[in-house]
Amino acid sequence: MRKRIAAALLLVAATTGAVLVHTGGTAAAHGSMVWPGSRTYLCYEDGRAGGGGGDLNPTNPACAAAVAQGGKQPLWDWFGNLISNAGGRHREIVPDGSLCGPTTKFAAYNLARADWPVTQVQANSTVTFRYNAWAPHPGTWEQYVTKDGFDVTKPLKWSDLESVPFDKVTNPPLANGEYAWQARLPNKTGRHIIYSLWQRSDSPEAFYSCSDVQFGGGTGTPDTTAPSAPGTPVASGVTSSSVKLDWPAATDNVAVSGYRVYRGDQVVATTATNSATVTGLSADTSYAFTVVATDSAGNASPASASVTVRTSTGGGTPTGSCSVTYSRPSTWNGGFTANVAVTNTGTSAVGAWQLVWDFPAGQQLSQAWSSTVTVANGQATAKGASYNADLAPGSTATFGFNATTSGTPVDPTAFTLNGSACAVR
Template sequence: MSVARLRLPLLPRRRRAFFLVLLALLTTVPALGLVFTAGGKAEAHGTPMKPGSRTFLCWQDGLTDTGEIKPVNPACAAAAQVSGTTPFYNWFSVLRSDGAGRTRGFVPDGELCSGGNTNFTGFNLPRDDWPLTHLTAGSTVDFSYNAWAAHPGWFYVYITKDGFDPTQPLTWDDMEEQPFLTVDHPPLNGTPGTVEADYSWTGALPEGKDGRHIIYMVWQRSDSQETFYSCSDVVFDGGNGEVTGIKDPGAPTEPPPGECSATRRTTGSWSGGYQAEVTVTNTGDIPMLGWMVDWSLPDGQKIDSLWNGTVTTEGQDVMVHNAEWNGSLDPGESTTFGYVVTGSGDDPATSLPCRVG
C-alpha cells in the first residue's frame, strides 16, 4: 500500500507538538470496518489526544502556571463542579479494572464517557460546549493515544449515529452498532510516562457524517481485564483537526501529573521464597486516582501471588497497578500491597520506581 502523507496543524504552531494532527491521503482504504495490525506492543495507559478526549482537553484547558486547575471552558468547569479537579490531573485514568472489553450492557447509559467510573462522573454531562475537534467525513487521519504505562491491547473506535444530540445523555442506542476502526496492538512512539509519548494508527473516518458527533474509543488490554473508555467531541464541517473551545494555546500544557514513592521490605523468608510488602505514598501536592510500581526481580525469582494490586509480569520485569479500592490517595497518604516470591535468595531493593496513573 503506497501512502502519501500531508502534515497539517491541529492548532496554532505555538501549541506543543502533541497537539498536532497528521492527516494522510491513502489510495485504497475502506471507510468502515478497518482492522489494523502492527508489529510491537501497544504500550500505554492514557487517553486519546487526536482527536482529544474530554479529560485530555479539559486538563489542558484548566491548567494554570501554578499547576492549579481552573477550567475556562464552561463544560469543563461544570465537570469540575461535579467531580472536583482531581480527575483533571488524572486525565489518563478513565478505566474499569473489571471491564474485560465490555461495552453495551456493562457501561450504563448516560455514563459512557466515564466508563461507569464514578471518579469521572462530571464528564458525562450532556452539553454542546465541550472542547471540539473539527474533522472532514471520509478523510484519512492519524489517530494518537497517549502512552503512560506499558500494556498490550486492542482499540475499538465507535461513532454516534446520524442525528446525535449532544444536549441529551449519551446512550448505547446513540452509538453505531459496530466500531468503524478496530486496531490491533499499534506501535509505541516515545517513552511511556510522558505527555508526548503516544501510539498511533492511520485510518479513514466514516463517510457521510455531518455536524456534531462523539468518537468513542474503547481500549481493551490483552494482559488483564482492565479497559479504558473515552469520549472525543467532534464536528464534521470540513475541518483538518483544529480544536476550538479551549483557552489560549500559549498557556502551559505539561506539568507532572503528581508524584509518588514506593518502598519495599521483606516481611518473611524461607528456603525457596519470601514475602514482601510495598508501601506507596503520594509525595506530590495534588490528589491522585491511581499509581503504578515497576521493578525487576533478581534472576531465578518469580511472583507466586500478589494482593491489594494487579500485576503484569514479563520475564523478570514486574508492573503493579493499584487495586480498584486503593488507588485514590491524597497528598501524604499511603497504601500497601504485598506479594510472595518463589526462588532462591532475597531482593536487595528497598526503593522502587513509582508513577502516578
C-alpha cells in the same frame, strides 16, 4: 507529555504543601485519546492554560461544570478513565448515560452539554489517531461514532453509537509516549462523538474516552456505494445441528453496518459483527454458506466465496485439537496463582472456546483475568473474553487465576476444549 505532567504534579505539591507518595506495586496501564482529544485531556489542557502554569483552572464552561461536580483530580488523572475488571464486558457493565465516565470519579464527564471542547475534523479523510501511552500495554482499540441525528445535549447511550466500529486496531505503533495509527473517518456532518474503547489483552482492564468532534467536508450526497465482498467464511465448532462461521470483514466508503449469512438464497443468520452461529441443521449433512455485507444506506455487497460444511453424525461435540500448558508461578501458605495457555493445534478455528478441568476439593477460586472462570461440581470452566474468545489454527489464548487451598495445590492433568480432549504440556 510525562515530563509536563510530572512537573505540574510537583508544582502542586510545592504550592499546596501536598505530599506526593508513590505506594509501589505493579504499574497499571494508563492513557487517553489526545487527537481528537478526549474530554478529560482537553479539559486538562484547558485547565493548564487557565491556571497560568500553576493549579488547573478550566475556563471552558463544560470543563468548569465537570470540576464543580467532580473536583480537579480527574483532570490530573485525565489518562486514568478505566474499569479494572471490564474484560470486554463493556455493554454489560457500563450503563447508558455513563459511557464517557463509567466510574464515580469520572462521572462528571457524562454531562449532556453542547459546549465541551470540540476538535474539527473532515469527513471521509484519512487521519492519524494519537493515544497517550502513560503506561503502555498490548490490546485492541475500537473507535465508534454517534449515529446521524445524535443530540449531544442528551445523555449518551449505547444505542446512539453506530453498531460497528469505523476503526479497529490491535497493538498499534508506539513512539514518544504515544500510540499512533492511521484511520479513515466516516462520512458524517455536524456535531458527533467519537467513542474509543481500549481493551488490554494482558489484563481485563479497559479504558474509555469521548472525543467531541465537528465534521466538515461531507459529501452531502446519498451513499450509493456498496461494501466490498466479505472474505471467505471459516467454519468451526461443528456439531450435529450447528456451526460457527467467521469471515474477514468487508470494507465500505462510510461503514459496514451488518452481515447476512445465506444458505442458498435463504438468510439463516444476521449479525453486526463478522461472526455468526447457524443453528437448526441436520446431522451428517453438507451445507454451503455465503455472506453478504450491508451498510446503513441499505447497499448490499457481492456475496463472499462459499464454504461447505458437513455436520457431525451426532453427540453435539465440536471438532478440533488442542494443547494446554498449566503452570503455578506463585504459591504461598493457603493459596496460589496459576497461568494457563490453551493452543488450537487443529486446522479449523475454534469459536467461543471453553476449557474445562477438574478443580479439586479444598481449592476455591478467588480471582481470574483474561477469561471468565466458574467452578461447579468439582469442575472449572474458563470461557474466553470478547477479545480472545476465538482461536484461529495455531493461535494461543492465555489467562490466569488466583485460588485459595487448604493443602498442597494439586495441578490438573486433563483438559477439554469445547468437548475435545487436549494434550497437556
